[in-house]
Amino acid sequence: MLTALLFDLDGTLTDTDTLHLQAFRKLLYDHDGRELTQEQFNVQISGRSNALLFADLFPGTDAAHRQALAEHKEALFRELSPALEPMPGLLRLLEHAKRHGIGKCVVTNAPRLNAEHMLSAMGISEWFSHVLVSDELARAKPDPLPYLTGLQRLEAQAGEALAFEDSLPGVKAAVDAGIFTVGLATTQSPERLLEVGAQLVIEDYNDPRLWALIERMQAA
Template sequence: MLNALLFDLDGTLTDTDTLHLQAFRHLLDEHGRTLSQAEFDAQVSGRANGELFAELFPQSDPDQQKALANRKEALFRDLSPVLEPMPGLLRLLEHAQTQAIGVCVVTNAPRDNAEHMLGAMGLGGHFEHVLVAEELARPKPDPLPYLTGLQRLNAAAGQALAFEDSVPGVTAASTAGIFTVGLATSLPAERLLAAGAQMVIEDFDDPRLWALIDEMRG
């Protein structure tokens, strides 16, 4: 019985990777550095800021790294006053509401970004819980954020679907034992499948996803 849907945010609920890349490039340009699309895909996308900025700015102390991360996220928010939900998302959320299926956001994004993005999509009140990994002991790719999401929704892993677009996210959700659906917004299907996704879709209108939902609903 399907009774929980857990969603990543960036690149899953809305396609934001290009905006994040622009924000990172702006920040790094201020420090005389560059970032290619390939480097962003391989080293940046989907990761929590704590570990990421420690790697990007190893000569800075933790307070400086946090300030740099905050500046990058402010740049991102400035670039995204309005965001479009992924095709089919509103349909899926409406289905979840009518069928009493719990919904939860599980993100490595900071709280300010999560609230901004949901508001920019007009989805501020649509999710029962918005779990921010930096407020937990460990971020993705650790399964803890998804295990916490299951607890919040009172669901077992076998009763849930997770939606992710990055390798850290897919790793986290699949390691938590959840059937993980990859969104091919930024990475090819092969990379998502190799990370543990059991299905890869272009968006939430994919007929295979709805067939899976029907099957799990019994």
């Protein structure tokens, strides 16, 4: 049966990577004149927690300085995203889950301020009973802890859940938590998502294969 849906946020509920790339490019250029390519962003930044990626981007700085840089970058992102569009088919899926009593949870490596801003900018804050932020847990993705915590909050078993992810660390986290993981091909190629364990890769939530899967799980 299907009792829980767990969603990443950036690139999964809404396509925000271009905005994050713009914010990182401005931060790095203003800080030390550094350039950032799309490929570098995909490999070094996308899907990772700020604690890890800022340590890699600014290895010569102390923790307080890195935190200030991270907060500045996230403020730049929020300025660039006063309104956001949900991924195609997402509202249809959320409405289906509500009708059938399926629990819904956001599991994100984004900071709390960003998560709340993005859900509000999409107009979907009220759809989620829980918003889990990895920075508030002992370990972030790619560790499975955020998804295991999401299952606990929804009082669901891994075999009764679906996870939706667009990043490689996120897919690994959900797969290692034992959840059937659906990859969104917004920031990574389908091949890379499948390589790290995604069991289905879709372009958006209108994909007939996703709805066939949901129907099978609800009928089980």
